[in-house]
Amino acid sequence: MLEKILPKRLDIQVVIICGMMILLFVPAYLINEARQEIDYVIEAIKLETKAVAQNIALTSSKYLVIRDYASLENLLVRSAAFPGVIGIQITDPLGNVVSDVIKTDDVPEARFSVTSLEVPAENKSTIGMAEGGNELFIFEPIVSGSSIGWVRLHYELEQAQLHAKNRFQEYIVDVSILTLVLIMLLFAFLRRPMRMIREAADFAGRMTDKTGEQIAICTQSDELNKLTVALNNASGDLHQQEMAITQALKELEMQKLALDEHSIVAITDEKGAITYANDKFLEVTGYECEELQGVNLRILNSGYHPKEFFDDMWETISVGKVWRDEILNTNKSGKRIWLSSSIIPFIDDKNKPYQYILICTDITPLKSAERQLERKNRSLEDLTDHLEDMVKQRTAELEAANTKLLHLNKIKSEFVSVVSHELRTPLTSIKSFAEILEDDIEDMEPDTQRRYLRIINDESDRLGRLINDVLDLQKIDAGMMSWNDSAINIGDLVKSKFEVFEQVVKAKGLDYELTTETGASLVEIDPDKLSQVISNMLSNALKFTSQGKISVSLTERVEEAETGGQQKWILAKICDTGFGIPADELENVFKRFHQVDSSETREQGGSGLGLNICKEIIEHYNGQVWAESVAGKGSCFCFKLKAVNNE
Amino acid sequence: MSKKTVLICDDEPLIREAISYSVKKEGHEILMAADGGEALLFSIEKEPDLILLDVGMPVMTGFEVCEKLRAQPNGDKYKIIIITAFGQAADIEKAKKVGATQFISKPFSPRALQEVIAELLPKQSDA
Numbered sequence: 001m002l003e004k005i006l007p008k009r010l011d012i013q014v015v016i017i018c019g020m021m022i023l024l025f026v027p028a029y030l031i032n033e034a035r036q037e038i039d040y041v042i043e044a045i046k047l048e049t050k051a052v053a054q055n056i057a058l059t060s061s062k063y064l065v066i067r068d069y070a071s072l073e074n075l076l077v078r079s080a081a082f083p084g085v086i087g088i089q090i091t092d093p094l095g096n097v098v099s100d101v102i103k104t105d106d107v108p109e110a111r112f113s114v115t116s117l118e119v120p121a122e123n124k125s126t127i128g129m130a131e132g133g134n135e136l137f138i139f140e141p142i143v144s145g146s147s148i149g150w151v152r153l154h155y156e157l158e159q160a161q162l163h164a165k166n167r168f169q170e171y172i173v174d175v176s177i178l179t180l181v182l183i184m185l186l187f188a189f190l191r192r193p194m195r196m197i198r199e200a201a202d203f204a205g206r207m208t209d210k211t212g213e214q215i216a217i218c219t220q221s222d223e224l225n226k227l228t229v230a231l232n233n234a235s236g237d238l239h240q241q242e243m244a245i246t247q248a249l250k251e252l253e254m255q256k257l258a259l260d261e262h263s264i265v266a267i268t269d270e271k272g273a274i275t276y277a278n279d280k281f282l283e284v285t286g287y288e289c290e291e292l293q294g295v296n297l298r299i300l301n302s303g304y305h306p307k308e309f310f311d312d313m314w315e316t317i318s319v320g321k322v323w324r325d326e327i328l329n330t331n332k333s334g335k336r337i338w339l340s341s342s343i344i345p346f347i348d349d350k351n352k353p354y355q356y357i358l359i360c361t362d363i364t365p366l367k368s369a370e371r372q373l374e375r376k377n378r379s380l381e382d383l384t385d386h387l388e389d390m391v392k393q394r395t396a397e398l399e400a401a402n403t404k405l406l407h408l409n410k411i412k413s414e415f416v417s418v419v420s421h422e423l424r425t426p427l428t429s430i431k432s433f434a435e436i437l438e439d440d441i442e443d444m445e446p447d448t449q450r451r452y453l454r455i456i457n458d459e460s461d462r463l464g465r466l467i468n469d470v471l472d473l474q475k476i477d478a479g480m481m482s483w484n485d486s487a488i489n490i491g492d493l494v495k496s497k498f499e500v501f502e503q504v505v506k507a508k509g510l511d512y513e514l515t516t517e518t519g520a521s522l523v524e525i526d527p528d529k530l531s532q533v534i535s536n537m538l539s540n541a542l543k544f545t546s547q548g549k550i551s552v553s554l555t556e557r558v559e560e561a562e563t564g565g566q567q568k569w570i571l572a573k574i575c576d577t578g579f580g581i582p583a584d585e586l587e588n589v590f591k592r593f594h595q596v597d598s599s600e601t602r603e604q605g606g607s608g609l610g611l612n613i614c615k616e617i618i619e620h621y622n623g624q625v626w627a628e629s630v631a632g633k634g635s636c637f638c639f640k641l642k643a644v645n646n647e
Numbered sequence: 648m649s650k651k652t653v654l655i656c657d658d659e660p661l662i663r664e665a666i667s668y669s670v671k672k673e674g675h676e677i678l679m680a681a682d683g684g685e686a687l688l689f690s691i692e693k694e695p696d697l698i699l700l701d702v703g704m705p706v707m708t709g710f711e712v713c714e715k716l717r718a719q720p721n722g723d724k725y726k727i728i729i730i731t732a733f734g735q736a737a738d739i740e741k742a743k744k745v746g747a748t749q750f751i752s753k754p755f756s757p758r759a760l761q762e763v764i765a766e767l768l769p770k771q772s773d774a
Contacts, residue, residue: 421703425662427753428753428754429665436757440672
C-alpha cells in the first residue's frame with residue numbers, strides 16, 4: 001500500500017520514509033515526556049496540597065475544641081485562596097460537615113454544599129482522585145489527643161494540565177525544527193549517490209541500444225563503484241556481442257545471398273512438401289511460387305531413377321544424414337534437367353528431422369557435355385591409335401632428318417677445313433717462289449727466274465678462281481645467290497661458248513665436234529650461270545684429255561611429267577677421250593673438293609669445286625646432272641633442263 | 648763430307664719443287680714422293696736422313712705415314728718434319744702425338760725451312 005502512495009523517485013522515497021519515522025518517533029517521545037512531567041507536577045501538587053491540608057488540620061483543631069466556628073470559617077476562606085483549591089470541608093469524626101468553603105469564580109465562599117462525607121476508615125491522611133483525574137481529594141485527620149474530625153481538601157488539576165500542554169507545544173516546535181534539519185541533511189547526503197543510481201538506472205535502460213556507451217565511474221561508494229564498473233563492462237560486452245551478432249548476421253545474410261545467387265534452394269517440411277523456394281529454383285523448374293507452396297517435391301520426378309534410388313535417399317535423410325547425388329528432374333514445361341543435389345535435414349530435440357533443405361546446381365549442360373565427351377573420347381581413342389602410328393613414322397622421319405643434318409654439319413666442317421687447306425696450297429707456292437726469287441735472283445738463270453715468276457702468276461690465278469668458287473658456293477648455300485633468269489636458246493649459248501674454246505682445243509691438237517638438235521627450244525635460266533656450267537665442263541674435258549676429241553651434243557627428250565602430261569627436256573652431253581673415271585667414283589665427282597685420287601689429276605690443278613657448282617646450278621633449276629664413263633676411254637658430263645613450253 | 652738424303656713428300660708438284668730448292672741449297676740429296684704410299688715405301692727402303700711430310704696427301708696422310716714409321720723396329724731413328732696447316736692447333740697437337748721430330752706450318756718460308764733442315768742435319772764438313 002505504501003508503494004502506491006510514495007512517489008517513484010528513490011531518493012524522495014528514502015527522505016519521506018526517514019521523515020515519517022522521525023515524525024512517529026518524536027511525538028511518542030513527546031507524549032512520554034509530557035506524561036512524566038504531568039505525573040511529576042501532580043505529585044508536587046499532591047505534596048503541596050497535603051501540606052496545606054495538614055496545616056489546616058493543625059490550625060483548625062484548636063478552633064474545633066473551642067467550637068469557634070467563625071474562626072474556623074475564616075481559616076478555611078484564607079486557605080481556599082491557594083491556587084487550584086476549589087473547596088475545603090471540615091467534618092466531625094463521623095463525617096458530618098461542620099464547616100464548608102467553596103470557590104465560585106475563584107472567590108472562596110462559606111456555604112454548605114454537602115451535609116456529610118464518607119471519611120476514610122483508618123485514621124490517617126488519604127489522597128484520592130476524583131473522576132476524570134481532574135480533581136484531587138485529600139482527607140487529613142484533625143487530631144487533638146484523639147481524632148476529632150477530618151479536613152477534606154478539594155483540588156482542581158487544571159493548572160497542571162495547562163502547564164503540561166505548554167511544555168508539549170514547546171517540544172513540538174523543537175522537534176519539528178530538528179526533524180526538518182535532519183531531513184535536509186539526509187537529502188543533501190543522499191543526493192549524489194541517488195543521482196548516480198538514477199543515472200545508472202537510465203544507463204542500464206539505454207544499454208539495450210548496445211552502443212557500447214560508458215558512464216563515469218562513481219568513486220563515492222564501493223557498491224556504486226562496483227555497480228558502475230559492472231555496468232560499463234556489461235555495456236562493453238553487450239556492444240561487442242552486438243557487433244559480433246551484427247557481423248554474424250551480415251555474414252549469414254551474405255552467405256544466403258551467395259547461396260541464392262549460385263544455387264537452386266528449396267525447403268520442405270518433414271514429408272517433402274515445399275515451404276520455400278528461391279528464385280533460381282523457380283527459374284529452373286519453371287513454376288510460380290504460389291504453384292509450389294505446400295506441393296510435394298515429387299512434382300519434379302522425371303521417372304528416370306528407380307524406386308530404390310529414392311528409398312535410399314529417404315533412408316539417409318530421415319535419420320538426419322546429408323544425402324548427395326545427381327538427380328534427373330522434369331520441369332514444368334517437361335524439359336529434363338540434371339540437378340547435382342544435396343539434401344540437408346534439420347533435426348529437432350528428439351533427433352527427428354522437421355524440415356529439409358535442398359541445395360542444387362544445374363548440371364544439365366555438364367551432363368550433355370559429358371555425353372559428348374564420351375563420344376569424343378571413343379573417337380579420340382581410335383585417333384590415338386592412328387596418331388601413335390603417325391608419331392612413330394614421324395619420329396623415324398625426324399631421326400632420319402637429324403642424321404642427315406648431322407651429316408650435313410660434318411660436311412660443312414670438312415668443307416671449311418678443306419677450303420683452308422686448298423687455299424694454303426697456291427699460297428704456299430706463291431710465297432715460297434717469291435722468297436726464293438728475292439734471295440737468289442742474282443744467281444739464277446733468266447729462264448729459271450721467268451719460270452718462277454710464271455708459277456707465282458699461275459698460282460695467283462688459281463687462288464683467285466678458288467676464292468671465287470668458294471664464294472659462289474657459299475652464296476648458293478646461304479640462298480644469297482642472285483638468279484637473273486630469262487628464257488634463252490641454249491644452243492646459241494653453247495655455240496658462242498664453244499667458239500672461245502675452239503682456239504684452245506685446236507692449240508692442244510685435239511679434235512672437236514658440236515651437235516645441236518634443240519632448234520628454237522628455250523630454257524628459263526640465268527645465262528651467266530648456264531655459261532659457267534658449260535665452261536666448267538668444257539675446261540674439265542680439256543684438262544683431262546691429252547689426245548682424241550671433245551664433243552658436245554644438245555638433244556631434246558620428252559618424258560612423262562610427274563604431274564601428268566608431257567614434259568620436254570633439253571639434254572646436254574660434254575664428252576672427252578681422257579683416261580675416264582672408275583665406276584665407283586662416278587657419283588663422287590660432283591662432291592666438293594673431290595678429285596679422283598691420282599697424282600695425274602692433281603697435276604691439273606683444279607679447285608675441286610667446279611663440278612659441284614655445276615650440280616648446284618642445274619639442281620637449282622630442277623634439272624639433273626650426272627657423269628658417264630668407260631675407264632681409259634673417256635668420260636661424259638651430262639645435264640638436263642626443262643624446256644619452256646612455248647607452243 | 649758425306650751427303651745426306653732428304654725425302655720430300657707432297658702431292659703438289661710446285662710445293663715439292665719449292666722444298667727441293669731449299670734442300671738443294673743446303674747441299675743435300677733429294678728423294679721425292681707424291682703420295683702417302685710412296686712416302687712410306689721410300690722411307691723404309693731408302694732410309695733417308697730427313698723426311699718432310701705434307702699432311703694432306705692421297706692414299707695416306709702425313710700423320711699416318713709418321714705413325715707407321717715410328718711403329719717400325721728402330722722407328723725412332725727417323726727424323727721427320729711434318730708440314731701442317733698454319734694456325735690449326737689441332738694439327739700441331741696431332742703432329743706431336745704421332746711423333747714428328749719437328750713441324751712447320753704452311754705457307755712456310757723457305758728460309759725458315761732451311762734453318763730447320765740445318766738444325767736437324769748439321770754439316771759435318773766443317774769438322
